[in-house]
Amino acid sequence: MSVRVQTEDFDLSHEVAALRAGQAQVGAVVSFVGTVRDMNDGSNVSEMELEHYPGMTEKALEDIVAQARKRWNIMDALVIHRVGPLEPLEQIVLVAVTSAHRGEAFAACEFVMDYLKTEAPFWKKEQTPDGARWVDARVTDDRALEKWGIRSGNAGNTA
Amino acid sequence: MNIELRFFASVREAVGSSRETLIVPAEVQTVGDVRVLLQQRGGAWAEALADNRALRMAFNQQMTGAETRISEGGEVAFFPPVTGG
Numbered sequence A: 001m002s003v004r005v006q007t008e009d010f011d012l013s014h015e016v017a018a019l020r021a022g023q024a025q026v027g028a029v030v031s032f033v034g035t036v037r038d039m040n041d042g043s044n045v046s047e048m049e050l051e052h053y054p055g056m057t058e059k060a061l062e063d064i065v066a067q068a069r070k071r072w073n074i075m076d077a078l079v080i081h082r083v084g085p086l087e088p089l090e091q092i093v094l095v096a097v098t099s100a101h102r103g104e105a106f107a108a109c110e111f112v113m114d115y116l117k118t119e120a121p122f123w124k125k126e127q128t129p130d131g132a133r134w135v136d137a138r139v140t141d142d143r144a145l146e147k148w149g150i151r152s153g154n155a156g157n158t159a
Numbered sequence B: 001m002n003i004e005l006r007f008f009a010s011v012r013e014a015v016g017s018s019r020e021t022l023i024v025p026a027e028v029q030t031v032g033d034v035r036v037l038l039q040q041r042g043g044a045w046a047e048a049l050a051d052n053r054a055l056r057m058a059f060n061q062q063m064t065g066a067e068t069r070i071s072e073g074g075e076v077a078f079f080p081p082v083t084g085g
Helices: A012-020 A056-071 A102-119 A139-146 B009-015 B031-039 B043-048
Strands: A002-006 A028-035 A047-052 A074-082 A084-086 A091-099 A122-128 A131-134 B002-007 B019-023 B056-059 B062-064 B075-079
Touching (some): A047 A074, A056 B062, A074 A102, A091 A102, A122 B009, B002 B031, B009 B043, B031 B043, B031 B075
Parallel strands (some): B002 B075
Antiparallel strands (some): A047 A084, A047 A122, A074 A091, B056 B062, B056 B075
16 A cells, blocks of 8 residues: 655556556556646636645545555555646546456545545645635535545535 | 644635644643634634634544544644545
């Protein structure tokens, strides 16, 4: 298992090759790559800055992967999340999971992303024609996590 | 008791600080108590940490609720809902 928070870009082919190198028991690799859109909530986005909580971020991501391992019989998992300034078209996040069969890898990959969206301490600030703004958390992300039986209250938390 | 405070994203900008060491009085025993103590500074503090603001909290780098007890040297963080991924 590996978790990395970095400013540098990543290469999907290279990372997946490294994840399954020599692992002949692996029969399925599922990966997800999140990228920067040039449009969000009706505004053009020219740049995005990602802030995080050093120390806690790594712990949170490792905990998320550990929870995925408890739920599914996966071989390995990799999470890379970038921080700092990013422009549209750039890659933000990679989650890759290996397992013997596809079902476990698909589910675990989606679970890690859904969990990350609501429980890992990252924050996005966008540059738009109207100035800089912090991205609002989405209730739909809380709902995505609910399908795994976990309540977040990230976006809904006003208490 | 001494605790470390951390602030991130919009909360950090609003209070104009990313971290500080704070000596808290004995009656301040939970993360929620720390929030109230900081609200009492008034101004941007009262606004950014107001009860009706969407705010998430962590103690020793774990997401937590207001009822979590703090301890000597512990790290209490306040930040808005997370938006990574």
